[in-house]
Amino acid sequence: MGTALIYDEEMTKYKLLWVDPACKIEVPERLSVSYEALVRTGLSDRCVSVPPREALDAEILLVHSEEYLEGVKKTPHMTLEDLKEFTLQYGDVYFHPNIYHCAKLAAGSALQLVDSVMTGKVRNGMALVRPPGHHSMRSAASGFCVFNNVAIAARYAKQKHGAERVLIVDWDIHHGQGVQYCFEDDPSVLYFSWHRYEHQKFWPNLRESDYDSVGKGSGAGFNVNVPWNEVGMENSDYLSVFCHVLLPVAYEFCPDLVLVCAGFDSAIGDPEGEMCATPDIFAHLTHLLMNLAGGKLCAVLEGGYNLTSLAQSVCQTVQTLLGDPLPQLANLRSPCESALESLQCVRSVQRQYWSILKHAADSATTDVSTKRIKLAKAEEEKAETAEDERSQEEKVWPEPAERLRPPVCSVSVLPDDAACPDGLKRLASSKDLGPLLVSRIRNRSMEDAGDADGVATFSRLYTLIEKMRTNEIGNGVALVPDVAAAVECVVRDLCSDLVSRVLVVCVGKEELNYATADGKMLVVQISGEDKEEQKGKYYIPVCLKKGCGDTVGFIQAVFGLLLPLGYEYDPGLVLLVRVPGSGVGDCMWQQLIGLLKGFAKGHTLVLMQTNDGACMGPTASALLGHPAPPLQELLTPLPDDGGALERMRERLQADWKMLQTTGEWVC
Ligand code: X5A
Numbered sequence: 085m086g087t088a089l090i091y092d093e094e095m096t097k098y099k100l101l102w103v104d105p106a107c108k109i110e111v112p113e114r115l116s117v118s119y120e121a122l123v124r125t126g127l128s129d130r131c132v133s134v135p136p137r138e139a140l141d142a143e144i145l146l147v148h149s150e151e152y153l154e155g156v157k158k159t160p161h162m163t164l165e166d167l168k169e170f171t172l173q174y175g176d177v178y179f180h181p182n183i184y185h186c187a188k189l190a191a192g193s194a195l196q197l198v199d200s201v202m203t204g205k206v207r208n209g210m211a212l213v214r215p216p217g218h219h220s221m222r223s224a225a226s227g228f229c230v231f232n233n234v235a236i237a238a239r240y241a242k243q244k245h246g247a248e249r250v251l252i253v254d255w256d257i258h259h260g261q262g263v264q265y266c267f268e269d270d271p272s273v274l275y276f277s278w279h280r281y282e283h284q285k286f287w288p289n290l291r292e293s294d295y296d297s298v299g300k301g302s303g304a305g306f307n308v309n310v311p312w313n314e315v316g317m318e319n320s321d322y323l324s325v326f327c328h329v330l331l332p333v334a335y336e337f338c339p340d341l342v343l344v345c346a347g348f349d350s351a352i353g354d355p356e357g358e359m360c361a362t363p364d365i366f367a368h369l370t371h372l373l374m375n376l377a378g379g380k381l382c383a384v385l386e387g388g389y390n391l392t393s394l395a396q397s398v399c400q401t402v403q404t405l406l407g408d409p410l411p412q413l414a415n416l417r418s419p420c421e422s423a424l425e426s427l428q429c430v431r432s433v434q435r436q437y438w439s440i441l442k443h444a445a446d447s448a449t450t451d452v453s454t455k456r457i458k459l460a461k462a463e464e465e466k467a468e469t470a471e472d473e474r475s476q477e478e479k480v481w482p483e484p485a486e487r488l489r490p491p492v493c494s495v496s497v498l499p500d501d502a503a504c505p506d507g508l509k510r511l512a513s514s515k516d517l518g519p520l521l522v523s524r525i526r527n528r529s530m531e532d533a534g535d536a537d538g539v540a541t542f543s544r545l546y547t548l549i550e551k552m553r554t555n556e557i558g559n560g561v562a563l564v565p566d567v568a569a570a571v572e573c574v575v576r577d578l579c580s581d582l583v584s585r586v587l588v589v590c591v592g593k594e595e596l597n598y599a600t601a602d603g604k605m606l607v608v609q610i611s612g613e614d615k616e617e618q619k620g621k622y623y624i625p626v627c628l629k630k631g632c633g634d635t636v637g638f639i640q641a642v643f644g645l646l647l648p649l650g651y652e653y654d655p656g657l658v659l660l661v662r663v664p665g666s667g668v669g670d671c672m673w674q675q676l677i678g679l680l681k682g683f684a685k686g687h688t689l690v691l692m693q694t695n696d697g698a699c700m701g702p703t704a705s706a707l708l709g710h711p712a713p714p715l716q717e718l719l720t721p722l723p724d725d726g727g728a729l730e731r732m733r734e735r736l737q738a739d740w741k742m743l744q745t746t747g748e749w750v751c
């Protein structure tokens with residue numbers, strides 16, 4: 085199952101024909117430069133090339149009015165003067181004799197992509213299109229957009245492919261007001277958008293772009309706006325919003341298809357966005373969405389006006405869709421105060437609609453005087469940033485690191501009589517451990533009857549860890565007689581010389597008494613028992629009263645705690661431990677493996693107990709990069725067990741900044 089790429093040079097064949105400072109950044113090179121970068125890096129060759137087609141009138145009419153379509157249809161025959169006049173009815177957009185043709189191709193590209201993904205021809209894909217779509221409305225062009233490509237695609241997916249729920253993630257830096265208007269009262273399409281807002285000072289300057297526009301009627305709660313009230317947002321700000329708002333809501337929504345309004349004006353260097361997130365953040369944003377909807381994800385280009393930043397970001401996105409290892413995001417900073425305020429406001433207004441956010445801290449009611457102060461402050465800043473447009477273009481950042489696929493994706497370390505799952509390579513040979521390590525291992529696996537076997541297993545594990553470090557192997561799974569003893573041995577004896585930070589994720593209750601305070605490992609334990617107290621910064625027991633089978637609780641723990649902790653900790657290896665009888669379901673387990681692959685460049689070692697081999701199949705599948713099945717049970721969540729998790733998150737915020745979800749200021 086591959087990745088589709090849709091591109092046609094034809095969509096570079098229109099441009100601005102007069103002087104308009106608001107439109108001069110929307111140039112044909114946006115598309116050619118992005119495509120050329122995909123060719124140069126060899127990524128386009130690895131994709132399934134799908135041709136675009138023109139969207140039919142009937143398809144355009146799924147979203148737009150007849151009058152509007154008829155108006156646009158006349159533009160190919162207009163004189164320059166007529167085109168200028170036609171353009172004047174709308175805001176920040178231009179027409180050209182060939183734009184109608186391109187707009188039909190852009191919308192049709194999105195439909196071709198949906199067809200390819202929904203019929204299973206490919207797993208996912210990206211369409212490189214011009215003109216963009218998310219600003220265009222039922223009867224109006226806007227913000228360089230003519231037809232609303234993604235909105236049309238969502239309606240089409242429902243109608244033609246029977247998709248019941250479609251998630252639209254709009255990570256472009258502008259608010260896709262066209263998409264919001266289209267689905268405002270529709271609970272079958274969840275629209276998420278973050279956007280530069282600056283308390284309504286930024287284009288399109290709409291009151292309804294704020295966090296309190298949540299949808300209307302039965303669509304209430306299915307519109308999620310995250311306004312950025314300052315420029316300069318960074319990777320940590322974006323990841324915080326994904327972990328603490330979008331992902332929990334998206335998992336509860338349980339979409340059949342994910343559409344991404346993939347604008348890259350939210351990346352560093354962009355003259356419109358003026359944000360500071362680096363292109364490799366899009367690898368993570370993409371990855372975090374790739375286990376929803378059974379992996380069915382269609383990304384459709386929107387904005388992106390710094391050609392360097394745009395091309396790099398497009399490559400990061402496509403490379404992730406192809407399944408390559410994720411880049412490490414080192415040195416994440418804390419989310420900034422303004423981002424935290426936005427986060428708090430969104431969570432507090434959305435918590436009534438999403439059971440997974442029910443325990444989000446309630447923010448105080450709107451404090452008008454505070455808002456005034458902020459407005460004034462925004463005004464001041466605006467005045468200060470007169471020099472900015474050039475300074476954005478002059479911004480420099482390091483080129484994203486190469487993301488090399490290891491020669492061997494996944495291996496198994498198994499007893500001789502256990503069958504190796506398809507696609508995994510059995511690790512047979514092992515390294516001579518040397519007498520010191522052997523005696524250390526002997527001392528640990530004391531009571532084990534098959535002591536010689538134990539040493540052989542551990543020496544294979546040592547080889548595996550070593551080869552993950554050198555990227556000869558991606559990940560692996562091992563069956564061991566006693567997981568608790570194995571974890572201790574792996575972390576203390578085998579990893580200590582090889583990796584500096586190990587993230588240990590333990591699912592189920594097991595005595596882990598060796599957590600260190602020196603930060604060489606971080607233990608997050610998710611279990612059904614409630615005895616353990618948190619010990620220091622690096623041992624974090626998460627207790628779900630109803631056990632690991634409680635999907636809502638588990639998801640809260642994963643997105644609210646585990647992922648943000650992982651991003652902040654930045655491990656060199658992930659050790660995932662499955663304690664027998666934990667009660668975690670197969671789907672959840674696969675989701676967890678999929679999500680953890682975002683850390684340590686995908687180097688995950690799964691430890692399971694020999695008698696727990698039944699879940700070997702699902703484990704192998706997830707390690708090989710197959711998308712996890714959707715968590716259907718979230719559609720009818722059980723009553724949950726209260727705010728214990730929220731309180732724990734609050735306690736830990738002093739040590740772990742990525743856990744913060746509230747600002748000092750009220751909304
Ligand atoms: C698709 C997109 C931006 C329009 C900005 C107008 N449009 N000032 O990024």
Ligand code: ZN
Nearest residue numbers: 256257258387
């Ligand atoms: Zn944009």
